[in-house]
Amino acid sequence: MPVFVDKAKIFIQSGKGGDGHISFRREKYVPNGGPDGGDGGKGGDIIFEVDKGINTLADFHYGGKYKAENGENGNKRRMHGKNGSDLIINVPEGTVIKDAESGKVIADMSGENSRMVVLKGGRGGNGNMHYATSTMQAPKYAQPGQPAMELEVLLELKVIADVGLVGFPNVGKSTFLSKVSNAKPKIANYHFTTLSPMLGVVDLDDAKGFVVADIPGLIEGASEGAGLGHEFLRHIERTRMMIHVVDAASTEGRDPMEDLEAINSELERYNADITKKKQVIAANKIDMLPEGEDSEIIKKIREKYEPLGVKVFATSTLTGKGIKDLLYYVSRTLSEINEEPVVFEQEFFPEQELKDIDDAFSVFYDSDEAEYVIEGPKIEKMLGYTNLESEKGFAFFQKFLADNGILDELEKLHIGEGDTVRMYGYSFEYYRNADTMPVDDIDEDDNEDEE
Template structure:
């Protein structure tokens, strides 16, 4: 399935129906007077959050949406039928921005949450409305009002309590498979994860939290290297970050340096995000004898002068994973929620990214996973 987390669409509410010019004409009633009815209102446009959606891919193929126009009034004081409202389904976790003003219009965090995004035009008055004691046969009427139109930017941010952070091949996908029912693709080559994954971690019968796995980051991600900031934004709703590090990398790189490098990328992208609680998880302990693995992980923590919680695990065998999830569950009530989003975020002005404004182009931006293997 393709994954798309940012799109632009145009929505238009329905126009109001015109008022009617009509006169009552019946036998034996020579002065029936005006009886033109009002026009119906135009349909409104709503965005509705749906928990069964996890991507904005449907908007790739349809970019323009319009609600039904109101119907015109008629004789015998008949008001025109109102236009039907239009409801557009979006995933839970969608941020809605006005593309022209860059104003945050809404944050759809709950299932079935509705957001009125464009108001339909008012129906016009018929000539009955203009009848007065001195104007008994008015022929004027009012046209229906125009419905609102908006250019919108929709941005999907995953709703996860805990986010996984690490270099490619750090074992994030294996870890989320070990602690939840999520089944992301796992392979022994970089960038196996091409789009974010969510998993519900159950620590008791009625106790659970949501864990998010984003594609592996590399140095320079805050400036667009690799998968860049397109997926860093998915960490912005998380309350706690788990920084996974491979304690026995095949390329003989320094694990402590990799932790420092990714911490610098977080700081470059968002100082607020970098300041959130972050735990260190030493992964792939099964590749070494246990005493050697523990000794190596202690050396990494010492080199980093790590003061926060640190755990040694093997995501492949599940060793140590339960202890991590239990500790997270105990810590989450003490961690404040992520701050509310604002309009001050990335608008991707670089060439070929989201500032593309031609609505008739076949493709948008640079997010096209069409050729990737379905996960």
């Protein structure tokens, strides 16, 4: 029997865009052929897709890395690199995808959202054929492909049901579910908890049916992590209504009033909004009470909860007493609520959030080396695709530093004329208001494709 897993953490990475190519036509009767470097292919996307044939995250239980295919580099003779294949990750309906670090929601794979591109592959870079101008007919640089996007994500399965059954273990929830729906849970006298949420469809004559979920039994302290209950509290968040099952006959020696208060307290500690959901109480096992529905404990429960708007039904899953009335009440109440199950809004936008990280840079003074240092992912990438030996490339480099406020940051650090600036193996002398910044140390190939 497959293990039910409703939480997993995985690493995902889209494909890198292929690099543009640098090459020139070399034909027998065309001694000075123009640039013909082709474009790189687009990297593959990471796509999450709902598969209604699965209902657990067991495939992701041990984590793992999921990577889309990189785009191929461009080639000579204007040949375009092949696009990388997308990677489709199938998840059960109701899976919420979160950024693992911040806990913010990226996507809720439920409702109409059955397919979502979570990480886009990098664009392919332009080949050098795009950069020929009247003044530069033999460009010796091409654009690199955009880098891959990568992210660690948390997958959480939150079942989609109209009604949640809550209560302590062994109060009769599994038996209740088996009596009222098509679900066939294992039923035994366990003092622990059902190991996974069990869904069932309730069909009624002349009334609208609904989906009910047996939320694994809670115990006091679940919201703080005691027992297994806290692992399943998330499944209650989607429900529109709750049936609170309590052992009115105290067959385990427990006080039903205390049980009701303890469970409500756990729900409130986990998420106060849950306690605002409509509730109904199934005071169960009345077949084991000598006075049945007229027992003192039933009266006490009604006296406390019905003035609060919580309807109380005396039920017996053994004889069926009170069950039908409860189900029709739930159906009517759901029609009045007329709300769709909770769908979690997107809070984390990978394309923007990861771009912000890449855009970050730092400028500081290294007193040991007596140099000013510029670092950051965007700086490193810029140096990777800029040919500093060409006049046009160096002008682009100067403009990049100015446009991104890096020159201003150097001035704030009181940099002086002729001071050394270092970034990723390159060293420069700094001159104010100069058209160019002299380069002391450049070691970069022009990558011209010779044949």
